[in-house]
Amino acid sequence: MQQYTHCRRSFVPEQFSIVKQRQIIFFIGTVFLAWFFACTVKPAYAGTDKRMNLSLAAAVKIAMRNNLGLRLDRLQAQSSEGTLEVERGAFDAALEAGLSNSEDRYESSTDLLGRGMIKEENLDWNASLAKTFQTGTNMSLTWQNRRYDTNTVFTTLNPSYTSSISLNLTQQLLKGRGKEQQTRGIRAAQKNLQAAFYLVDDKAAELAAQVKKAYWELVFALQDIEVKRLSLRLAKTLLEETRQKIEIGVLPSIEIYKPEAEVARREELLILSEKNIGNAEDALKLLMNLPDWSVSLVPIDIPSTALTSTVKEPVTDIILKTAMQNRRDIKAADLRAESAQLTRARAASDLLPSLALVAGGGINGLDDNYSGSLRDLSKESFYSWNIGLNFQVPFRNRIAKGSYISAGANAEKARIEAESLRQSVTRSVREAVRSVKLAIKSISATKKSSHASLKQLEAEQSKFATGLSTANYVLEAQEIYARTLAGQKRALIDYVEALADLDRVQGLIRSETVKSTMPEVQR
Numbered sequence: 001m002q003q004y005t006h007c008r009r010s011f012v013p014e015q016f017s018i019v020k021q022r023q024i025i026f027f028i029g030t031v032f033l034a035w036f037f038a039c040t041v042k043p044a045y046a047g048t049d050k051r052m053n054l055s056l057a058a059a060v061k062i063a064m065r066n067n068l069g070l071r072l073d074r075l076q077a078q079s080s081e082g083t084l085e086v087e088r089g090a091f092d093a094a095l096e097a098g099l100s101n102s103e104d105r106y107e108s109s110t111d112l113l114g115r116g117m118i119k120e121e122n123l124d125w126n127a128s129l130a131k132t133f134q135t136g137t138n139m140s141l142t143w144q145n146r147r148y149d150t151n152t153v154f155t156t157l158n159p160s161y162t163s164s165i166s167l168n169l170t171q172q173l174l175k176g177r178g179k180e181q182q183t184r185g186i187r188a189a190q191k192n193l194q195a196a197f198y199l200v201d202d203k204a205a206e207l208a209a210q211v212k213k214a215y216w217e218l219v220f221a222l223q224d225i226e227v228k229r230l231s232l233r234l235a236k237t238l239l240e241e242t243r244q245k246i247e248i249g250v251l252p253s254i255e256i257y258k259p260e261a262e263v264a265r266r267e268e269l270l271i272l273s274e275k276n277i278g279n280a281e282d283a284l285k286l287l288m289n290l291p292d293w294s295v296s297l298v299p300i301d302i303p304s305t306a307l308t309s310t311v312k313e314p315v316t317d318i319i320l321k322t323a324m325q326n327r328r329d330i331k332a333a334d335l336r337a338e339s340a341q342l343t344r345a346r347a348a349s350d351l352l353p354s355l356a357l358v359a360g361g362g363i364n365g366l367d368d369n370y371s372g373s374l375r376d377l378s379k380e381s382f383y384s385w386n387i388g389l390n391f392q393v394p395f396r397n398r399i400a401k402g403s404y405i406s407a408g409a410n411a412e413k414a415r416i417e418a419e420s421l422r423q424s425v426t427r428s429v430r431e432a433v434r435s436v437k438l439a440i441k442s443i444s445a446t447k448k449s450s451h452a453s454l455k456q457l458e459a460e461q462s463k464f465a466t467g468l469s470t471a472n473y474v475l476e477a478q479e480i481y482a483r484t485l486a487g488q489k490r491a492l493i494d495y496v497e498a499l500a501d502l503d504r505v506q507g508l509i510r511s512e513t514v515k516s517t518m519p520e521v522q523r
Contacts, residue, residue, distance in 0.1 A: 056301045063211045066289035077196035084189040093131040100124045123147040134179045136172040161373040166362030175352040184346040191339040198332035209504035218280040219299045220493040225273040231482035232266040303492040320429045326507035333418035340411035347407040350400040353393035361385040428505045439495035446488040453481040
């Protein structure tokens with residue numbers, strides 16, 4: 001009682017100065033305000049504890065819609081449409097119209113009226129329609145009008161109006177002759193455009209496989225942390241049992257250090273597993289391009305643990321045949337090779353000299369007023385025509401030769417790339433099939449190992465309870481069981497990831513849940 005009284009007196013306010021009292025009051029008030037605002041005021045980043053229940057199908061669909069890389073590939077494919085429009089534009093009709101006024105003044109010594117200055121004024125208004133046809137024919141329809149006015153006495157009609165309508169044709173006979181040659185550029189651009197969209201589909205199949213793998217890695221990270229928690233619980237249980245045995249004198253006190261150290265180590269492994277979950281979540285969020293990275297993803301699909309005896313291993317020849325028929329990148333490579341062949345044929349045509357048949361005809365009118373000149377256009381006596389050949393060949397023709405050499409090299413390069421891609425796909429298919437077969441065998445092996453290690457752990461725990469085993473042996477058995485249990489779960493994840501890769505090498509895009517996309521795995 002005296003001791004209590006002494007302690008009580010040592011804290012009476014009279015022993016403190018007024019300054020210290022104010023400091024204490026200020027400190028208590030600051031703590032209270034901080035607590036009040038922490039409880040009542042939400043910070044700007046509050047609400048980060050958001051959860052998204054996510055199925056495998058939803059993850060793939062969101063990635064297909066939002067992934068930035070895939071969106072860029074789609075835009076790149078759409079830009080190829082510009083090249084096709086340029087090739088088609090060569091056959092567009094063009095309308096041209098013009099209006100001009102000009103005046104000339106000059107001195108003449110032959111003017112009978114003695115005028116030293118002659119003036120001539122021209123007013124022109126013209127229109128023309130031109131078009132190139134896919135047969136290699138160029139056509140132009142021209143309407144020309146002119147008003148001429150002068151002060152010279154030698155002009156009969158002053159002012160005078162002239163009008164004419166003419167049609168001119170040019171037909172290529174060698175270079176660029178016929179629809180086959182004229183449309184090679186369009187067909188090459190069409191094949192390149194289709195190839196670009198095929199590559200987008202190929203990227204989509206690859207993205208689907210990446211999303212599936214990221215999804216299953218997150219599932220494994222969540223399963224692995226449960227194994228780590230189980231391992232930690234087992235170590236803590238052993239630590240408690242060891243303490244009890246030390247207290248009753250069955251074990252020396254030195255035996256406590258090994259379980260304590262093991263608990264600390266497994267706590268560290270648990271922290272590392274939490275970090276792995278965060279990394280796996282971020283990898284999946286990146287592929288899905290989620291706008292809110294604070295959302296916690298909760299996978300709702302897990303690999304099944306039942307495998308029926310009717311499940312068949314993948315057959316390499318069947319998978320390879322499907323891949324060769326389905327792979328968009330193979331189709332794109334073949335289209336690029338065909339496009340390169342068309343470009344080479346077009347370049348070969350450009351090596352020929354230009355020989356063209358030219359022809360034209362028209363009707364003309366002349367009068368002192370515009371309506372009169374237009375009436376003259378209907379008279380058969382005012383017409384004109386021409387026909388002939390136009391031949392042109394450049395010396396050495398190095399531009400065409402260089403283009404042909406480049407086009408030939410590109411065509412051979414595209415052919416080799418398509419052949420090399422088929423070889424690469426064959427290798428990838430064989431690897432994917434082997435991975436699936438190995439995963440199936442690993443599931444069976446890890447199941448047996450996990451069961452055996454569990455029985456060994458139970459035996460060591462029983463022996464430890466009766467004093468026939470040590471904590472070291474029990475901890476070792478716990479570690480083996482945790483490792484084999486994690487290995488069993490890893491084998492399941494490896495199996496579904498191998499199936500996702502098998503879809504990828506076949507060019508398949510599947511967004512169904514695991515229950516409908518994969519055979520079940522044996523217990």
